[in-house]
Amino acid sequence: MGDVYAVVNQKGGVGKTTTSINLAACAALDGKRVLLVDLDAQGNATSGAGVDRSALTASMFDVMTASDPGESAELLHHIIAPTNVVGLDVAPATIDLAGSDLSLANSIAREMRLSRALAEVREEYDITLIDTGPSLGILTINALAAADWVIVPIQCEYYALEGLSQLLQVIDLVRSQLNPDLRLAGAILTMFDARTRLSFEVAEEVRANFPGRVYDRLIPRNVRLAEAPSYGQPVVVYDPTCAGAQAYQQVYEEMFADESARTGARPVGVDIVNEDAESGDIAGRGGSD
């Protein structure tokens, strides 16, 4: 109960926000109480879940920069907003979060702020998902320090594995210094295009690098996935029958079908990804992006 998942990849445009919103919505539609924490200054999870950022008087920025843990937890309670999806609440982000590095530069225990703020709140939810931005800065470290599980979306594109060994090193660092219980839930392959050979090659290479830790179901490139955010809805609500929605539904089922199996998941370590893979055929292929 009360498990916390951080959706992390320091590369931009890999589908972190889409993954966060839709797994959160799938869980809510499944009858669970779900909290989606938006820890990306761009606030796309917030608006994509239908919460109007312009109407907010406080946000995760205030939670992260509050003067003490008690105030921080109180603020988190205060900012959590319901969405149009029954059971799904959002802790919203605004662009202020982009200044967190500066605001937290000299703060005590600055890596543990989210963890402490979530300590009580997380027990009110069956699942908490944290969306993060394209950085390994203080916000992402807070997400990893607060989480039980890491979900890594990986796009089926050139440079897919770029940065993954660095990400696993950071996860390892957080696990050894801040959060010994942190484990890798799995990698989700996104933006899969069955018409291109590249998509198949990348999928294969990712599976070779994360053996047994990649969800079977691939998330396709899908126009409905791209459209849904502008309607402030998860795609699984906006168009539940489209390919993108069904794919997220299936990943959700894989993820929670066999909770006990996860207990045996091997701890995350840099050994999982072969360093050489970064300069390998697919990851290192040159050209455009």
Next chain:
Amino acid sequence: MGDVYAVVNQKGGVGKTTTSINLAACAALDGKRVLLVDLDAQGNATSGAGVDRSALTASMFDVMTASDPGESAELLHHIIAPTNVVGLDVAPATIDLAGSDLSLANSIAREMRLSRALAEVREEYDITLIDTGPSLGILTINALAAADWVIVPIQCEYYALEGLSQLLQVIDLVRSQLNPDLRLAGAILTMFDARTRLSFEVAEEVRANFPGRVYDRLIPRNVRLAEAPSYGQPVVVYDPTCAGAQAYQQVYEEMFADESARTGARPVGVDIVNEDAESGDIAGRGGSD
């Protein structure tokens, strides 16, 4: 001579990279020696200028994290790569940069690393442009600390002014603590769509908030601007006659037409943007993004 421009906005997707590449290319085509420093971990300025990230053995990450200023300057010399545009060189970025916050957390003078690395190199160029990522973290602070001028791209969209007062506060902070010579060159309005009333309204509101500091020429939404990066070319080279290319050419001419006039530019301060504007009609308009 040797002026350094930082292209900054902590919002993502406002056109920082497109602006950096194309102003740099315009200057090179104008016969100037130009250095484009990619300080965004996503490396899109690097690949967009035609430099293959997968072939790099060192990048701006090494420059920023070197053990002393001498080594840092040497590494910068070493990584600078020519492009297919005569006169335009690039100091490339790789995804490693996403971990800079962690790597620099306890470093001495960590805000001044770029400034020191550029101290000699900048004199080899007429113009240095620094592309930055969607954050106000340590990399963006370094860009501001190293620059003479700030260029702020602003998209003609909902929430256009969101975050701008925070950005101006940070510029003010850098100016008072690190770099007294830092000044605002101007704001460039991007993604202007003459078919929408919103674009005109946003443009008007931005001009009201930055009186005399917004370039006249608007950068239109233009499919060639979107396509050019996948060919590793600035749009002013890829298709010099398209609307996007001509717009950047004109902004470039505005920017450098009257160098003397800029000397009188008033220093940047939080007074320039009215705090209330953020919750005003256009900036605060709700809905999707």
